[in-house]
Amino acid sequence: KAAKTLSAEYSYPFLSHATLEPQNCTAQFKDGKLELWVPSQIPNEGKDLVAKALGLAPETVSVSVTRIGGGFGRRLQSDFMIFAAAIAREVPGVPVKLILEREEDFRMDFFRPGGFHKLDAALDANGKLTAFRTHLVTFGAKGAPGRGGELPNDLVPANLVPNADLGMTVLDSNIPLGWLRAPGSNALAFATQAFMDEVASAAGKPLPLFMLDVLGESRLVTPPKIPGVPDIWQPPAFHTGRAASVIREAMKISSWQDAPAKGRGFGFYFSHLGYFAVVADCAQEGDAIKVTKMWVAGDIGSTIINPLNAEQQVRGAMIEGISHVIGGLQVPIAGGQVQVANFDAYPLPRIDVVPPIEISMVRSDFPPTGLGEPALPPAVAAVANAISSLTGKRVRSLPYKA
Template identity: 35%
Template sequence: MAARQSTSRRRFLLGGLGLGVAGVGALVLGWGVLPPRQRLYGSAPLPVGGGAVALNGWLAIRPDGKVLLAMPRSEMGQGVHTALPMLVAEELDVALDNIELIQAPIDKIFGNITLLRDGLPFHPDDRGRTRALVEWTVAKAARELGVIVTGGSSSVKDAWQPMREAGAAARAMLVQAAAQAWQVAPTQCTTKDGAVLHADGRRASYASLAGQAAGIDPGKPVLKTPEQFRLIGRSAPRRDTPSKVDGSAVFGIDARPPGLLYASLQLAPRLGDTLAGFDAAPVLAMSGVRKVLDLSGALKNRSAPCVAVVAASYWQAKQAASALAVQWQAGAGAALSSQAIFADFARRLDSEAGYTYHASGKVDDPSQQSLREVKAEYRAPFLAHATMEPVNCTAQVKDGKVRLWASTQAPGIAVEAAAKVAGVAASDVSIEVLLLGGGFGRRLEVDMVAQAVAIALQCDGAPVQLIWTREQDTAHDMYRPAALARFAARLDAQGRIAAWDNKSVSASITHQYLQRNFGLPGMGPDKTTAEGEFDMPYEIANQRIAHVIADSAVPVGYWRSVGHSHNAFFKESFIDELAHAAGQDSVAYRRAMLAQHPRHLAVLDAAVARAGQAPAGSAHGVALHQSFGSIVAQVAQVSVDNGEIRVQRVVCVIDCGLAVNPDIIEQQMESAVVFGLSAALGGEITFKDGKVEQSNFHDYPVLRMGQAPQVDTIIMPSLEAPEGVGEPGTPPIAPAVANALFKLTGQRLRSLPLRLP
């Protein structure tokens, strides 16, 4: 598919959106009051062939009755290729198996509005007119930007309205076409299983009506109410499971265009290194090797300096790249270490006030100075994404056109990166988005796309597949930021929290991401740095939550649950510390601060009730956290066996609004717990002399099957609109385990990963 995106306009709007997020209101009011643009019809007809008839920008009907659905979100194991078609099948009244997915074109109607709107730094309890106006305006800006992104646990949430409207509008058009043909009122017609029915027994298939229906104005789509749902809210089998079981599923690394060559890299060993030179001759003499390429000047700041070897097979390319003698010039990062980074963090917390994300009451009230004060400092390391599918991209540059085969979370950004590297218009770039063998935010980045295109430019029209090694992926990731947080609280005579003061420091992901991928300078606060701290539900009258941004030489990026991933550990661990200091049960302590938050209270109570009593030799730890619109409580059953931390069972309760497909939600909670436990028990990226010290799963461990706990998931019933699911299960697990360990050992572990002395 061809890209149709105005780069200059998008840069302008994204810059304006950044200012709006920072200043909450800097967007142009004259433009902001205009009605939002529709999301039903694209800028061009949906590209379908074989006699299929497009009824709107999202779907078409084939002559055999199959419904073709444009899919703008990437499937990386989270089940969106099942959940999103359910929305359309529900409103269109067709069987889920009757929907066939096609890749959505790069069109602004498919842009992810929810992701940008949810990035605003509002407290969840803020319900004023200012928030409503700003969110509405930013949603309009996001519609203009049209950035197609899969992330932020936003796929179902963002599709909830437009995909259902697409199905409902098509159903209305088909009903009107049948009514016209039968000369009856549309209200006399119903729909079922891909056909329009009349009370007198007449029946017309959608396929027979599609041609006539295409010219009908559907009016404002009328959506079903929850009482009318027959698919939504019920579990349906994953559509991608059969192909993943029989091996026919095609991931990015499985792309095989004719004439394919393979490429492997040598990447700069230290942060900030530059290429000094290399001797290509010995490598060019090796079997199968075609080219040795210096990419330093070709990537246009899209990735670190590197040298590529192109060969007839991946093994030949990898062996040759490993044998290549390369000289690197040390840069400013050659002396960087984790110790120095955290020392700088501590200095910044000592000297900088930071940006206050939330404040209420009087934290520094002199009348509180005589109250008991409790202080604590927490830290979290850099983390790699460690996706199972290695970083890869396949590219071809031929006759002024670029073709991409990629497992990406951001196809539009990938297209623009490819266009810039190749020196062509974005409309001359096509992309085939394949299945992702894990994303977790790593595939929001497009460094591998830039590298693959730079290599393909020099390969005489042949397609080239670039594959990173696991060691390269570990040592050259865009890491989850390291962070340091300090807390101080004052307790009254009853042990209640009279004042809560929290300040943390870390790098800004958003600042770096905008610079890397849009060439925009980072500015203002970044919600992701303080999310999970400033937006807590606990009813504490006097609060102050601030964050200090520390510019980082370490590249940082979005990681599953982003700032919540470590801020939940900080916040929920400190709540437990305060409960202990007050001599109170940690669950009762939380309950007393949730009187005005019944949904949070219900989730917490459900988790504790299901967990029951901890078996002998183990202890229960509790954590409650809201992220991506969903509320999650977890109770971890933990024991210690010969100094090894063992998590036997996790009770996970989620309130995510209406559950579109309960089975998928349960799968995502299990996945999130395992992902979070991997980080809590072993995940850590450290730097010494400018280099990452970890290299593969032996020293950057992920949870093995034998370590995985039983996960009991409870989905709270709700008729509210769906909220996020893919990420909210990750943040609570680390503090739940840490809190259980304190009960077991009396040791308060304030650093991740959790290690007993």
């Protein structure tokens, strides 16, 4: 029987990709062949979709990829390629350049789905986590969650406790949904790690030390296989030792104390094969809260081919994490219409909100994996937890409102 139980509700909004370069494509249909110049994240798949939509043989369609002015998952969709190709076919021999107006680009986005979590946890008399439960309410169609709205079966800490329950309710919706940087994880990390901060407090420990207790001894935790899913898409095994190493490294580089200072927050997450821990400090400056320093520790394996690019990937993830919490980013939907049309209502972070960021990459004896996604999720949690520490009021809904 649990000595203490806790419950909380967390929510987060729909988000836009808000790429600085609007979706665009240049197309020319000539002599029965179609040539496309496009900033796409999936040029091969896009080519095949265009051919299918226009009834063309795939070998008659060619794609030249231009540099991308921001993708973040939006250019995993190929709608704008089809639009430009369809117009070009009507005027053979004439190059056609299609650029969505900013208002069109916002309203025609494939949005990161919003969500609501009901979370419960139990502690024994020694403050050890013995049970964890979450129920996610998300959006999708025909009972299936939309892109980025899934609840994985390897969610930390559910995969580490003796009693766990993961539930999901899908609300059918016509809202176009799409993957946003660190799909799914960018929201799940906030809900789970912010709640774990509450649970850690009830156990009388700061979150990083509590998470080390939850991780336990170094071992490989293999989630159950999902029936009917190819092996390549099965959830990966989770190495508690690698997770513990990045948590300890984040504590080390941030000079973490057993009783952390007011305004300091922590977040850990494992996603996209990467292990990351983030410490964030924040302070009140006038009427606003500002993140004043961030420390990041990550493990993506044995080799980093381009250290400078790796560092910039992590810095970008930290800035994006800040914007999820205190940037005011959200996409309200009313009467079936998106209520955001430009950057005046969707303010991207400016350079003056960027704090000093210290990064330490932990090398491990594992094959190298990607870095575009896994640093972002714990940044969202760390900033939210830092604000909770500063204000004494739990941040349970994003974006933060004073």
